[in-house]
Amino acid sequence: MGNIILGVGNAARLFHSDTGEGKGTEDLISIVDPRAHVVSAFDFAVTRGDGIFEATTVWKGQPVSLENHLRRLSHSARLMDLPQPDIEAFAQAVHTLIEQYDGSEAGPLLRLLISRGLDDATGIGRQDGGLPSIWMFIDAMGSLHETDPISMISLTRGYPSDIAGRAPWLLNGAKTLSYAVNQAIHRECDRRKVTDAVLTTEDGYVLECPNSSIVAQYGTHLVTPDPSIGILHGTTQRELFAYGRQEGGSFEYAKLPFERLLEADRLYMTHGGWVIPVGELDGRRYTVDPSSIESINAAIHAGRTHDEALGIGPKAE
Amino acid sequence: MGNIILGVGNAARLFHSDTGEGKGTEDLISIVDPRAHVVSAFDFAVTRGDGIFEATTVWKGQPVSLENHLRRLSHSARLMDLPQPDIEAFAQAVHTLIEQYDGSEAGPLLRLLISRGLDDATGIGRQDGGLPSIWMFIDAMGSLHETDPISMISLTRGYPSDIAGRAPWLLNGAKTLSYAVNQAIHRECDRRKVTDAVLTTEDGYVLECPNSSIVAQYGTHLVTPDPSIGILHGTTQRELFAYGRQEGGSFEYAKLPFERLLEADRLYMTHGGWVIPVGELDGRRYTVDPSSIESINAAIHAGRTHDEALGIGPKAE
Structure with missing residues (x-):
């Protein structure tokens, strides 16, 4: 028990592997000292940063959008030629982790980290490798719940908007452990004294933020970029879309020119179970209604949007 | 002693940090059991895959191109906003590691891995973070010395040729730990039954290979892409340029259209202290002279090109 809980996953039980091993009575996850080197x-x-991950808020014991996170984990695994995670086993392991948490923070952060396992280009990997490595933690000091309006800039991601279909080896749309560029973008934001960035294609379309999705609101209509452009399908974005529909609005996945983002009535950055209002993007200012933001986040955390969010996605999906 | 030697570096001694700590009498590096979790x-x-690395062959106790690897480590650290490594201290740590090696393999692989340290968006990182983490290993089972002619394909890296100057947050030219895409490119090569890939820009210029440089030979003239396009400056490529000059030839760093690669008399992939002949690229076949390849690698390993390689670089550097 504690406010940081670390678990090491049992790959033979958490993945649909072809090894014939596992499926025994071993635990899905071992809880270990968070200060231990694992x-x-x-x-x-x-x-190599060769793996995938997911992160979300555990609100009063409930991991927000867990199924959509685990589905996305599956999707990332497919794009990365990793074995398929056993979704039910992962969900069970997450709940085992949550049971150990007794911190006072209502919304600690949950992270699932999965690597390809020991590097088979090394001697240790050649001897022992084969199965993925899995680490999971709940961390009350790693939460993400600032909801003050943020200022943003746009930055190019360097790619044209049609690259994902033409060059799947670039892994656009997979949530990999190779986040050095995402981190560098946040350092660039620090230098420019803004909170975060909207990434764009070389031909002027909106992508996503380094660890968030972006949602524009026009009247009661919500719009986000279609994941087929080579970005993650937002989990909290789906909760926000469900909220919008419950409130009588509509939503859309689109190939979104950056200029249309500047014309939005409101703008949201969504990640890890939180909807965060954008106050400014490239100098353009947006209306922010703090009580509406509070209502949206309260609805998502209470699970009011959960079931509906599971059925939301672009038509092509 | 053994054929896999793992060391954990002492960041306070290996980096020029502003903490005022370190510079004491502690060891630069602790040798630990390679099976230990560190x-x-x-x-x-x-x-986040947030760090940098270098790799080279240790030939009969001598790390090939060590100074150029450590200079490149410095360069990567700058691009990544990491503290500057103390080159002399790193070289000393590498030699401490080498002294422990008593495997029978003449050319084991040395890897230097450096991360930004504990993730300060986590509770553990907030309590203890600040200094980089350093791991180094020598691995007799992780060597790279196949010199049979390889077949290659070209694949787009998705970027235009002017991106590095315009978008430094994309970290082009830094050797980061975020190599998931590099790994995916090698899986794509496996699917297409070739050994490796030459990456190109969207506008048709040559970049590099996922973990190697590419060098074209026209008569006795060697040409490689200029690193300013946003690629690593090859260490073994510099040894090869030095060899070429010693043999009476010339060399050039250029913005190299992909078609010019197909017109080369010979083609080499260089990495980690080895020059590897390319037999085929996108179906075009190249002459391979095995005895010349053997002479080049022997000269590099014997240190004959070492001093001269230190002074080789593009004019702008």
Whole structure:
């Protein structure tokens, strides 16, 4: 028990592997001292950032959008040629982790980290590798719940808008552990004294933020970029779309020119179970209604949008 | 002693940090059991692939191109807003590691892995973070010395050729731990039954290979892409340029259209202290002279090109 809970997953039980191993009575996850070193320097996570992850808020014991996060984990695994995670086993492991948490923070952050396992280009990996490595933690000091209006800038991601279909080896749309560029974008934001960035294509379309989705509101109509452009399908964005529909509005996945973002009535950055209002983007200012933001987040955290969000997605999906 | 040697570096001694700590009498590096877990799941290496690395062959006790690798480590640190490594201290730590190696392999692989340290968006990182993490290993089972002619394909890297100057937050030219895309490119090569890939820009210029440089030979003239296009400055490529000059040839860094690569007399992929002949690229076949390849690698490993390689670079550098 504590306010930081670390677990090491049992790959033979958490993945649909072809090894024939596992499916025994071993635990899905071992809870360990969060200060313990549990990762090998020969692990693909360390040598190559070669893995996938998910993160969300655990609000009063409930992991927000857990099913959509685990579906996205599956999707990332497919794009990365990793074995398929066993969604039910992962959900069970997450709940085992949550049971250990007794911190006072109502909304600690949950992270699921998965690597390809030990690097098979190393001696240690050649001897012992094969199964993915899994670490999970709940961290009351790593939460994400600032809802003050943020200022943003746009930055190019360097790609044209048709790259995802033409070059799947670039992994656009997979949530990989290789986030050095995402981190560098946040350092660039610090230098420019803004909170976050909207990434765009070289031909002027909206993508996503380094660790968030972007949603524009026109009247009661919500719009976000279609994931087929090579971005993540937002989990909290789906909760927001469900909220909008419950309130009588509509929503849309679109190939969204950046100028249309500047014409929005309101703008939201969504991630990890939180909808955050954007006050400014590239100098353009947006209306922010703090009580509306509070209502949206309260509805998402109370689970009011949960079931509906599971059925929301672009038509092509 | 053994054929896999793992060390954990002392950041206070290996980096020019402003903390005022360190510079004491502690060891630069602690040698540990290679099977030990030495990395926290809350380390930036694991959570974000947020770090830098270098790799080279240690030939009969001599790390090939060590100074150029450590200079490149400095360059990567600058692009990544990391503190500057103390080059002399790193070189000393590498030699401490090498002294422990007593495997029978003449050319084991050395890897230097550096992360930003504990992730300060986690509770563990907030309590203990601040200094980079450093791991180093020598691995006799992780060597790279196949010199049979390889077949290659070209694949787009998705970027235009002018992106590095316009968008430094994309980290082009830094050797980061975020290599998931590089790994995916190698899986794509496996699917297409080739050994490796030459990456190109969207406007048709040559970049580099996922973990190697590419060098074209026309008569006795060697040409490689200028690093200013947003690629690594090859260490073994510099050794090859030095070799070429010693043999009476010339060399050039250029903005190299992909078609010119197909017109080369010979083509080489260079990495980690080895020059590897390319037999085929996109179906075009190249002459390979195995005895020349053997002479080049022997000269590099014997240190014959070492001093001269230190002075080789594009004019603008």
